Amino acid sequence: MVLGAPAxxxxxxxxxxxxxxxxxxxxxxxxxxxxxxxxxLLKRLVQDxxxxxxxxxxxxxxxxxEAAEVVKLARASIQYPSSGKLVGNWKIGDDLAHxxxxxxxxxxxxxxxxxxxxxxxNCHALAPDEINVGNVGPSLTGYGLQRGNSEAIAxxxxxxxxxxxxxxxxxxxxxxxxxxxxxxxxxxHMVAYLLDPASPINKR
Amino acid sequence: MPTARAGIAAILLACLAAWGAAPALAQSGDPxxxxxxxxxxxxxxxxxxxxxxxxxxQKRGPKNASLEQCDFGLGPGKLVGATARLPRYFPDTxxxxxxxxxxxxxxxxxxxxxxxxxxxxxxxxxGSNGSDVEALALYITSRSNGMKMNVxxxxxxxxxxxxxxxxxxxxxxGQTDFACVQCHGEANKRIRLQDLIHMTDQKGxxxxxxxxxxxxxxxxxxxxxxxxxxxxFWQMRLPELKYASDASIALTTYLHYQGNGAVxxxxxxxx
Numbered sequence: 069m070v071l072g073a074p075a076x077x078x079x080x081x082x083x084x085x086x087x088x089x090x091x092x093x094x095x096x097x098x099x100x101x102x103x104x105x106x107x108x109l110l111k112r113l114v115q116d117x118x119x120x121x122x123x124x125x126x127x128x129x130x131x132x133x134e135a136a137e138v139v140k141l142a143r144a145s146i147q148y149p150s151s152g153k154l155v156g157n158w159k160i161g162d163d164l165a166h167x168x169x170x171x172x173x174x175x176x177x178x179x180x181x182x183x184x185x186x187x188x189x190n191c192h193a194l195a196p197d198e199i200n201v202g203n204v205g206p207s208l209t210g211y212g213l214q215r216g217n218s219e220a221i222a223x224x225x226x227x228x229x230x231x232x233x234x235x236x237x238x239x240x241x242x243x244x245x246x247x248x249x250x251x252x253x254x255x256x257h258m259v260a261y262l263l264d265p266a267s268p269i270n271k272r
Numbered sequence: 273m274p275t276a277r278a279g280i281a282a283i284l285l286a287c288l289a290a291w292g293a294a295p296a297l298a299q300s301g302d303p304x305x306x307x308x309x310x311x312x313x314x315x316x317x318x319x320x321x322x323x324x325x326x327x328x329x330q331k332r333g334p335k336n337a338s339l340e341q342c343d344f345g346l347g348p349g350k351l352v353g354a355t356a357r358l359p360r361y362f363p364d365t366x367x368x369x370x371x372x373x374x375x376x377x378x379x380x381x382x383x384x385x386x387x388x389x390x391x392x393x394x395x396x397x398x399g400s401n402g403s404d405v406e407a408l409a410l411y412i413t414s415r416s417n418g419m420k421m422n423v424x425x426x427x428x429x430x431x432x433x434x435x436x437x438x439x440x441x442x443x444x445x446g447q448t449d450f451a452c453v454q455c456h457g458e459a460n461k462r463i464r465l466q467d468l469i470h471m472t473d474q475k476g477x478x479x480x481x482x483x484x485x486x487x488x489x490x491x492x493x494x495x496x497x498x499x500x501x502x503x504x505f506w507q508m509r510l511p512e513l514k515y516a517s518d519a520s521i522a523l524t525t526y527l528h529y530q531g532n533g534a535v536x537x538x539x540x541x542x543x
Contacts, residue, residue, distance in 0.1 A: 082428040085435050094436035094443070094522065101517035102510065110511050112446045119444045123451060126442070126472075171447065171509050187448075190463050202463045204455060240454045247447035249509075 122238035135237045142234035149252035154226045161261025195268035212270040217263040317487030317539030320494045324411025333383030342378035351415035359525045361427035368433040373516035391515045398491035410485040423528045437526025450508045481531030483540025
């Protein structure tokens, strides 16, 4: 938000703080104005380097150097499942894609779940007959039909779920594997859900 | 139980409206608007206004006092137009306060209530009769119905709050890498079937700042802006936002200032 000179003059000596002052004031709020059941959970508010870079205000753009750094950090973050298999079970992936629960904090308690949901349905169109899907991200309907299910596509798909910032720095999509929201094994099931010809997402 | 019944009927209507409108998703920019309009015309939240009015004038608390001497910025007891200018700087507390934090100040200072007790109960359980703060916030805001939001920045602390709010709106953290803007930075977006308001657009942000407190159909109670912010952080998997904290007031200052000019119409109606 840009204010013209007249507004600044009318305000007298009070005015917008500079960005360093703003950051100091706002970060103090972040450190004082939230509660969590454990100190470890409170650390969720602490930004990593990539999150700091990706928190551009207003119309500010990433510089090329910043984008390159985010990509580099993202590439370095990607871990593969111990089995080495990148394509899991599409039925488990289907359930995960429609599960938006896990790891939320309310009333001083952490939501207890064995594993977190995959959150896909919140933002992506999935199987062709599904109405209750979001549109914040691109449609995934027919994902495998359009790309096939080669090893190269499986690896790309795995990496894009694990840490999409390796391909789209600062994209709105969470780095689901890198932030430990999902495990590598869970991601292999989502890869199967996207690629398997038998998966509902690839129904014609 | 008329309230609960109305709530259930409202939800049924919302579902029917959403279902019927679904095939038109591609053509219409606001296919769920029909359902919303039907809901807004018969808003159960109206029932909370009377309750808030009674609470406002009743002598209550350890000091057996009403809230009639509470100053929301225009002078003691002057409510008409007061929330249109909130948040604002208050010299007596030397801080920028939104409606709910100011209400807390008065309930503590004038009525002698314990701050922690009020805060603990401020956000009521779903399906309950609601909290005192929710009813009071709605009543006080309703006294500005029909007036335009007119938040100004003049004290240095107001500028600081505004700028911190903007910073927080764009600050990404946690395991979802979300800031507010990830969901509220573009037009015509939805989480599943729920519309996401486009808050970096003036018309969008005006819709936000002029419709809280609102009746929340799924909860059968009136919810406030403090609840709205708290619930976003919950869904983002972040720690719990403290009620009436500076962080919450900063975000509200940022949004309310951006939404200046919006005509206040409460209670809003949310799904």
